[in-house]
Amino acid sequence: ENPDVGYTQGMNYVAATMVLKFPDREDLARRHFGEAMLQFSGFWSDGFPLLNFGVQLFARLAERHLQGLWSHLLRNGVEPLMYFPNGWLSLFGKWLPLPAVMETVDLVLECGIRGVVAATLAFFQMQQSRLLAARGMEELLELINQDSRTAPIDGALIVDVARRWLPRGDEA
DSSP states (O other): OOTTTOOOTTHHHHHHHHHHHSTTOHHHHHHHHHHHHHHTHHHHSTTOHHHHHHHHHHHHHHHHHSHHHHHHHHHTTOOGGGTHHHHHTTTTTTTSOHHHHHHHHHHHHHHTHHHHHHHHHHHHHHTHHHHHHOOSHHHHHHHHHTGGGTSOOOHHHHHHHHHHHHHHHHHO
8 A cells, every 4th residue: 555665575475474463353464564564665665775774784783793693694695685685575474484473573563673683683693503504605595595484493582582682773
């Protein structure tokens, strides 16, 4: 319903998450989907302003607090714009197993881009040993964009760790 955005890839994951989260309440699913589209329209609108802002915030925090992993990603030629569109435009639907997405969506809707960045930092922190063991761009991108959906990732733990990241995001 936002003419500046229209439909883009990833929105179907957000819609499906809301339908699954509120299976007996279509009105709530529609309302939460609408809220997500409004709050995160900058992920999908021309120039991707919210995506760019989030990438910059993530980069500052990862460089400061996840130095080894951040250096490993960059050393292997893995830049944020190679993986964030996949994860963020679907509000984690393409990164996390469905139960973890269901847990994470509340934090994301509550905290906006700060919640997205915090959940992403939590995800990378929790997957750090797997990512550091990966060699090369292809293996890293496969771990981030595909393998994580089938990994046993605890959504409640992601939210808990993400909430600990939130104050750091405010300082950046």
